[in-house]
Amino acid sequence: MKYFDYAATCPLDRDAADIYLKASTDYFGNSQSLHEAGSAAANLLESCRQEFSRLLEVEEAGVYFTSGGSEANYLGIIALLSAKTKKGNHLITGAAEHSSVYNLMKKLEAEGWEVTYLPLEKDGLIKVESFIHAVRPDTVLVSIQHGNPEIGTLQPVKTIATHCRQKGILIHTDCVQTFGKIPLDSLARSVDALSISGHKFYGPKGTGVAYVHPKLAWKPYIVGTVHEKGFRPGTVNVPGIAAMTAAAQKAYSRILTDQARLQTLRTALLHALAEINGSFVIFGADREKQLPGIVGMSLHGLEGQMVMLECNRWGFAISTGTACHTGMLTPAKSMVAMGIKGKEAKGFFRISFGRDTVEEDVIELGKVLTLIASKTKTVSLQADL
Template identity: 35%
Template sequence: MQSNGEEQNLVYMDHAATTYTDSDVVKAMLPYFTEYFGNPSSPYTIANESETAIEKARKKVANAINARTDRIFFTSGGTESDNWAIKGISFANKNKGNHIITTAIEHHAVLHPCEWLEKQGFDVTYLPVDKFGLVDVEDVKDAITDHTILITVMLANNEIGTIEPIKEIGEVARKNGIYFHTDAVQAIGQVPVDVEDMNIDLLTLSGHKFYGPKGTGALYIKKGVKIDNFMHGGAQEKQCRAGTENVPGIVGLGKAIEIATRDIENHAKRMQSLRDRLINELLEIPNTHLCGHPTKRLPNNVNIVFEYIEGESILLLLDSYSIAASTGSACTSASLEPSHVLIGCGMPHEIAHGSLRLSLGKENTDEDVDYVLSVVPTIIERLRSMSPMASKK
């Protein structure tokens, strides 16, 4: 996105928060709003069209993560899928135990259900991470007890982009007869995901993170997993998730994941090239730090902390230059507290407040990166000139 000579067009670098809906996805969805509008549970032809479309989408999602088609269940998004996985496993298996293992830097769609379950009599271990946001597999092993029924660790962190050792954690869970769930919301479309190779029993994904429509998602549940239903009512989704299906949304989700995973290696290479340029040049600004692992990170994620200033101030000034970014998770942007992820990585509160997350997408260009790199140093210098903390240094 380049300037038209008079006014700078929007440079959008907040794809970890949400993406636009791809035009091919919208095109695929449109007939199911007006032409093929039948209720999939009805017996006549127009309803059969809806049912067929759902099953085609289910197959596309399954193919994208190397899963069995009949083990994909459509939901309203990542939050519902996380809640279903965690609460469903916990209550269905409470006769075996009441212990859950997770990490301190999970998305709140995982942390808050775990905190709620503690009030229902479950025990939860929140594992620490190192300064890069990596959980130690040995810590997972050491946390297991005779009462452990679930391990839930995100595949890639939504704020700092660190990719966790999911395959190894899944192997530990499998050897110990414990269910393993991963929130893969940020990973789909960025890195290859294979539920069989990674020893995953349950996986969460969300359509609006990879150019699909908002309000769509899915939960993969491996065959044989004992899990309670999250919603009760009709017999939809094999009697596991009640409610008339969002046919256009499901069609869009299927099309979006098909596109997002079609040429994932070349996409990742291009994103990584842009990412590394941003990281390397932003780190030339004095008193800055990279958040997350330098190499074990999503190809589109940049998270830099600038000492002595507030992240919210950076965002406001970036917006005045038509650059959209984030200080961390969009789901917690209204909070005045520093990122729990950065705090979990051992960063002091006063420094964690100054984080900037730039998350790249397929429409971003070298020109976008050039523009951001021309603007950010000026903003940082301006804010530090007004900062009482910087003046003391």
């Protein structure tokens, strides 16, 4: 099986796996325990915290380890709400946010909060003017995803954050798809909270990071929690965090070379689809506002699920959207947020490249998609005759 679903999850990096094993056997103590084994684990944990602080160029005191991106999103937003700096009950978010944010917003609505969901333009971007228009005197928090996991667009989070600062609004951003793929230091310094997930950059599953600016006096979600300074309960996964840190270091060391390689693969796919030009749509933005490794697209007249199953039959693993959305009958959130409806919306599928993707496989996938589209066109013409 040739894997083209890196936006869903990545294989564990071999070096990170070795560190996980070593940390599991040599640093097995509970980081809260006061004996020598506990202190060794605590020291390793704090060195990992320092490293993420360095990579993001944020204050170490604001770095908290979580069980993944979804928990980091949830707890990060809840922490900001507990530390809001002005009165109000209005929140702003994107209409295509990850389910961990979208479902939390729906929960907050049921509790009496008012939420505005910003749509995406045809290029998959939130219009800054639309955001500014949505801001009200009682707006207290904004949560906008940095990188869209379905079509790979990069939202103008820094520009939105600047406006939030001027209005005394707290801002959270979901950086699960962008950490380790593009530099985040200046963005991280411009927001009040952000979230990342280890398995998106070749770290182990079940690991993540939430950053909440230490200037904010947030309250623990569960009263009495002692782990991670009260941010979350449960014994800290020190081996997983050590492995995630190693994966993050490697991802950061190769950001520029990986960006160039992924752009080459994206171009190769487009060239491979030249034969059916006009029979497909690729959703997204201009190059500087787009993650090159995520290609959200559709073949005219075909359901995305059928394309995915056909590709699977040919030995290619692609997807019809985020893994958290799989199995639902509703179209991908990005399609709905862009105003694309009905059969056209259900035609969406996603291809995503990664570290082990080679150009030959990309070209072969392009040929398979061409074959699928051509067969369908032939059947359609025969039906018309």
